[in-house]
Amino acid sequence: MDMLAQLGHGFEVALTWQNLGLALIGCFLGTIMGALPGLGPSNGVAILIPLAFTLGLGATPSLILLTSVYYGAMYGGRISSILLNIPGDEPAMMTCLDGYPMARKGMAGEALSISGIASFVGAFLATWGLILLAPQLVKIALLFKPADYFALYALAFMTLGGVSSANQAKSAFAACIGLALAMVGVDTATGVPRFTFGEVHLYDGIDFLVAIVGLFALSEVFVFLEHRHGSADAEGHKMEIGRITPPVKMVKETAPSMLRGSVLGFLAGVLPGAGASLGSFLAYSTEKKLVDREGTFGKGDPRGVAAPEAGNNAAAGGALVPMLALGVPGSGTTAVLLAVLLSLNITPGPLLFAQNPDVVWGLIAALFIANFMLLALNIPMVGLFTRILLVPPRILMPIVAMVSFVGIYGISGSPFDLTVMILFGIVGWVLRKFDVPLVPVILGVLLGNPMESNLRRAVQISNGDWSVLVQSWLSIILWIIAIVGFLMPIIFGRVLRARMRERGDDEGALTD
Amino acid sequence: MFLKAPRLALAAAALAITGFAAPAIAADYTPSNPECIAPAAPGGGWDFTCRQVGKTMQDLGLIKQTMQVTNLAGGGGGVAYAEVVNKRDSDNDLIVAASSATATRLAQGAYPGNDMSQVRWLASIGADYGVIAVAKNSPYKDLKSLLDEVKKDPSKISFGGGSAVGGWDHLKVLIAAKADGIKDVRKVKYIAFNGGGEAITQLLAGSLQAFTGDLSETKGFIKSGDVRVLAVLAPKRLEGEFANLPTAKEQGIDAIGANWRGFYAPGKMSDAAYDFWTKEIAATYASPEWKKVMEANGLAPLDLQGADFQKFVKESVAQIQGISKEIGIIK
Numbered sequence: 001m002d003m004l005a006q007l008g009h010g011f012e013v014a015l016t017w018q019n020l021g022l023a024l025i026g027c028f029l030g031t032i033m034g035a036l037p038g039l040g041p042s043n044g045v046a047i048l049i050p051l052a053f054t055l056g057l058g059a060t061p062s063l064i065l066l067t068s069v070y071y072g073a074m075y076g077g078r079i080s081s082i083l084l085n086i087p088g089d090e091p092a093m094m095t096c097l098d099g100y101p102m103a104r105k106g107m108a109g110e111a112l113s114i115s116g117i118a119s120f121v122g123a124f125l126a127t128w129g130l131i132l133l134a135p136q137l138v139k140i141a142l143l144f145k146p147a148d149y150f151a152l153y154a155l156a157f158m159t160l161g162g163v164s165s166a167n168q169a170k171s172a173f174a175a176c177i178g179l180a181l182a183m184v185g186v187d188t189a190t191g192v193p194r195f196t197f198g199e200v201h202l203y204d205g206i207d208f209l210v211a212i213v214g215l216f217a218l219s220e221v222f223v224f225l226e227h228r229h230g231s232a233d234a235e236g237h238k239m240e241i242g243r244i245t246p247p248v249k250m251v252k253e254t255a256p257s258m259l260r261g262s263v264l265g266f267l268a269g270v271l272p273g274a275g276a277s278l279g280s281f282l283a284y285s286t287e288k289k290l291v292d293r294e295g296t297f298g299k300g301d302p303r304g305v306a307a308p309e310a311g312n313n314a315a316a317g318g319a320l321v322p323m324l325a326l327g328v329p330g331s332g333t334t335a336v337l338l339a340v341l342l343s344l345n346i347t348p349g350p351l352l353f354a355q356n357p358d359v360v361w362g363l364i365a366a367l368f369i370a371n372f373m374l375l376a377l378n379i380p381m382v383g384l385f386t387r388i389l390l391v392p393p394r395i396l397m398p399i400v401a402m403v404s405f406v407g408i409y410g411i412s413g414s415p416f417d418l419t420v421m422i423l424f425g426i427v428g429w430v431l432r433k434f435d436v437p438l439v440p441v442i443l444g445v446l447l448g449n450p451m452e453s454n455l456r457r458a459v460q461i462s463n464g465d466w467s468v469l470v471q472s473w474l475s476i477i478l479w480i481i482a483i484v485g486f487l488m489p490i491i492f493g494r495v496l497r498a499r500m501r502e503r504g505d506d507e508g509a510l511t512d
Numbered sequence: 513m514f515l516k517a518p519r520l521a522l523a524a525a526a527l528a529i530t531g532f533a534a535p536a537i538a539a540d541y542t543p544s545n546p547e548c549i550a551p552a553a554p555g556g557g558w559d560f561t562c563r564q565v566g567k568t569m570q571d572l573g574l575i576k577q578t579m580q581v582t583n584l585a586g587g588g589g590g591v592a593y594a595e596v597v598n599k600r601d602s603d604n605d606l607i608v609a610a611s612s613a614t615a616t617r618l619a620q621g622a623y624p625g626n627d628m629s630q631v632r633w634l635a636s637i638g639a640d641y642g643v644i645a646v647a648k649n650s651p652y653k654d655l656k657s658l659l660d661e662v663k664k665d666p667s668k669i670s671f672g673g674g675s676a677v678g679g680w681d682h683l684k685v686l687i688a689a690k691a692d693g694i695k696d697v698r699k700v701k702y703i704a705f706n707g708g709g710e711a712i713t714q715l716l717a718g719s720l721q722a723f724t725g726d727l728s729e730t731k732g733f734i735k736s737g738d739v740r741v742l743a744v745l746a747p748k749r750l751e752g753e754f755a756n757l758p759t760a761k762e763q764g765i766d767a768i769g770a771n772w773r774g775f776y777a778p779g780k781m782s783d784a785a786y787d788f789w790t791k792e793i794a795a796t797y798a799s800p801e802w803k804k805v806m807e808a809n810g811l812a813p814l815d816l817q818g819a820d821f822q823k824f825v826k827e828s829v830a831q832i833q834g835i836s837k838e839i840g841i842i843k
Contacts, residue, residue, distance in 0.1 A: 043547020188704040191678035203587035328709035
């Protein structure tokens with residue numbers, strides 16, 4: 001009861017006209033920033049910090065503005081995934097897998113609205129999780145030692161097969177490319193630069209946003225250039241939009257997927273260093289393993305849109321747990337929010353809940369407000385967003401290219417990243433030609449580094465004893481899940497292969 | 513010029529408060545587009561330095577416009593350093609956030625082709641002293657007993673910190689170990705994490721026996737009682753709420769490790785502009801507003817400007833070079 005009273009107090013703090021206005025602005029800007037490739041939640045929040053300072057906003061209003069942008073960007077990322085097959089930010093990558101095929105089938109409206117609802121469910125549950133469980137959840141973060149983190153990342157890679165392509169070998173190949181790219185940069189365990197060729201821009205490794213925008217957005221542009229004499233324009237005009245609101249039946253069907261996705265995403269978010277991308281990946285791959293009986297995943301199954309969207313939005317809420325309770329940012333965006341809190345003279349950490357209840361509960365109330373506002377904004381706006389599909393590709397594609405260049409230049413302000421992005425664009429185009437899926441490449445770039453560092457930390461702490469990797473019950477459980485997840489498709493491969501042959505023709509739809 | 517009057521008055525007032533004798537001379541230079549480069553992504557210490565100093569300067573009226581903060585991430589600050597040296601060498605409106613990490617990388621030649629003499633070092637705005645801490649249930653009660661254990665069996669004590677091997681958090685432990693008479697400091701086991709928070713989490717999770725980091729990132733955990741600080745690497749006890757933390761020096765281990773924060777400017781900045789910036793940063797430092805920021809962020813005093821700061825950076829680069837050679841990071 002005490003908690004509800006505090007939450008009520010939080011709403012008192014948060015519910016003023018000014019704050020509601022800020023939340024509305026934040027939600028709107030966040031959605032746009034999330035949808036634009038290259039501008040993700042962390043840039044979005046960072047861009048608005050000076051605005052919050054210049055307006056002289058206090059702690060709570062600033063946080064309301066910035067968390068609205070954060071949640072808004074998590075919502076917005078799905079839009080370009082579904083409509084253009086270009087993830088707006090890295091966690092929205094998994095939404096491409098079924099969202100884009102749905103749009104191709106003329107169900108863009110349904111895909112957008114179902115993913116909007118899934119985003120809402122994920123964020124809503126995560127906010128409750130934050131309220132009810134934050135102090136207990138910190139203990140989960142303390143359970144994970146380097147060896148357990150390594151097992152968790154290994155699990156992600158071992159269950160990769162079949163998630164993004166029918167061909168496991170191609171998935172594995174793509175993941176290896178990603179892992180190899182992750183090796184670039186200064187190795188923190190020795191302080192030695194690897195594969196940097198004396199180029200200082202490479203010392204921090206390859207920015208995954210540069211990789212994503214290059215691989216997805218630019219390669220899309222290249223594919224368009226290649227086919228521009230064909231029927232690309234005509235296709236754009238014929239594209240059907242579908243219904244703006246999802247059929248009730250679809251909502252019912254996808255509800256369990258949303259719930260499972262939310263739980264998995266939230267837990268991944270709570271672990272510092274795992275974050276939203278792992279959350280949406282685990283939500284998708286689990287869902288595929290659990291319910292994909294007819295092999296419809298990857299071909300426009302609404303459940304394949306609902307699960308990762310619920311997952312990444314829940315992870316966004318989950319990532320606030322270690323940020324607030326431990327002062328450890330679980331993602332780029334929470335790192336920025338942490339900096340904002342610090343500059344507002346608020347120190348997140350074990351005592352935050354006791355020392356600054358106003359700020360914490362105001363923030364939580366803000367999350368609820370932003371979430372409802374986003375649902376209200378996003379469902380009616382589905383109609384507007386889907387118009388993008390009516391724009392002829394010859395106009396749309398140059399815009400995509402322009403946004404990519406501006407977005408990436410905006411991150412680091414260096415032309416070097418633009419060159420890297422173009423290279424990734426060419427690589428992406430080549431990989432598409434060979435039907436190699438792009439998602440595992442990004443997963444490798446994203447998770448390769450933490451996976452390697454945790455392996456090395458674990459072995460270094462144990463003085464070179466490799467058995468440390470299977471010493472805790474947690475890592476044993478994770479390894480068992482990983483091995484089962486890896487072997488299942490091989491053992492049942494025959495059935496799968498037969499199924500694949502049936503739908504072999506459509507395979508291109510995903511990577512094309 | 514009349515527009516500057518209130519600003520100068522404020523600066524003079526601020527200077528007067530701390531007892532500076534320097535008279536407020538009207539500078540013949542004012543930046544038209546003050547810009548601060550944070551050589552890292554938003555959210556880190558450099559970003560904080562730019563934004564907080566920029567905000568305070570504007571609040572005090574020391575600069576008329578908003579300080580534009582540019583995040584130029586990459587190469588642990590190397591990208592920004594190269595950009596300033598190569599392309600903006602005579603930009604009078606530009607200052608760049610720096611810290612011990614900058615000095616460490618310059619000392620170790622981690623900015624290829626660049627060294628500390630290529631820029632002008634402006635001023636410091638405070639220091640974050642190093643701490644060596646253990647979890648609250650650890651058997652080690654003081655720094656001596658922890659380092660004695662390291663002497664006996666270095667493989668038993670894993671130190672964790674937020675910087676890479678050879679980075680500042682690592683070097684702090686080695687400075688302390690060396691001061692305690694550990695000869696082969698290469699044996700000290702150091703595990704690198706992506707930030708102090710992650711390392712503290714692993715300290716609490718029981719993976720590590722000790723933590724090395726800055727006071728500011730440890731603050732919340734000291735207050736909550738989750739960690740016990742064995743030593744602050746400061747010349748004397750800190751003031752205020754951290755006065756009860758023992759220094760390494762009083763335990764007979766003469767080790768000082770301060771993560772200073774400050775600024776450098778392009779190498780060909782005009783003397784007038786250089787004087788303007790050192791003076792205004794000094795005025796910011798002296799203001800009561802900045803004292804509050806320092807207190808809230810666990811920054812301790814370190815008040816160096818102009819030539820003094822230049823000398824200080826030079827000395828710390830030399831010290832870091834010495835210890836880096838010893839552990840084999842550089843030849």
